[in-house]
Amino acid sequence: MSDILLLLISTVLVNNFVLAKFLGLCPFMGVSSRVETATGMAAATTFVLTMASLASYLINHFILQPLSLEYLQILSFILAIAVVVQFTEMVVQKSSPVLYRLLGIFLPLITTNCAVLGVALLNVNKNHGFVDSIVYGFGAALGFSLVLILFAAIRERIAVADVPAPFQGAAISLITAGLMSLAFMGFSGLVKA
């Protein structure tokens, strides 16, 4: 139990996918201009990441490994992720048309969110078991959500701030992201490996 908790905390805070591993930066920059959209994106990504890490574990363990086809990992993981994303899109469209309109193009773009494929491949790399894979995926998604929503909240404040002309727009966003990354470095001593 404590192992799982440790894994969760270490993926959410210490090895945060966005700020420590620099994966999934496109939605981090793209969908963070408003907190509501960021929250929706975070929820969709959390679902997709957890489901995708589950699906990729099953595929790897029950299809690829017994048939010694491990070299097809990337191809089949991408396929599984695309299916999960498409499925999520249908469910979101059915259940919340407003969220569907807000997320727009970024919902299908979760497919190409490198954090999703990153989690699937790292799970294999680290020899995670069934539960560990899901916890790792869920932790990565929680970390992503936390950082995305925090960043969106900061950007909402920046939008009304008097930013010097050379720093306006993408520049101040990237600097903010860098400062957040520095702040999250402070968690690196939290869990002793």
Place this chain on the structure above:
Amino acid sequence: MEILYATAIITLFAVVCGGLLGFASVKFKVEGNPIVEQINEILPQTQCGQCGHPGCKPYAEAIANGEAINRCPPGGEAGIKALAELLDLEIIELDDSCGEEAPARVAVIREAECIGCTKCIQACPVDAIVGAPKLMHTVITDECTGCDLCVPPCPVDCIDMPILQSALDSWKVPSPQVININEVTSEPPSKIKLEDAV
């Protein structure tokens, strides 16, 4: 040999995934409110906002939720009648607070006076104005809905709204006039000459 075997596995896997998605697309099919679509088709699609909604589709949704059908001046009496027929409601007068029914108009930019400020382009709800900053703008007549929204933002007042003249390809048979049946029948048919009828 192994490559064929791997290809077969991945193909099989893809087919299974495709089947799953196909099942989900049937299961989670989104059925739009069909009445909204029908109302939206009757509305004139000028996107003028005179009804107080940001466009025709939102007004169609509002009508489906019970809003009055008489808030669309560009649609006019004919539009109200069509809506009343579709929704089985009473035909009511056009709401004056929204505007008056007017003949179809089209925006025309006096191009010599245009300073290229792009303000009318931003105001146009149907993207019927082409132009670039500091260059002359012009209106695509076929796309213009005559909604007037580009007129107020123009700083040099170079947009005219003339009544749309019907061209050869847009001419329609005019609607029949309402006539008093007593006037017609009071005169004996023998007196109507061919010249009068023409």
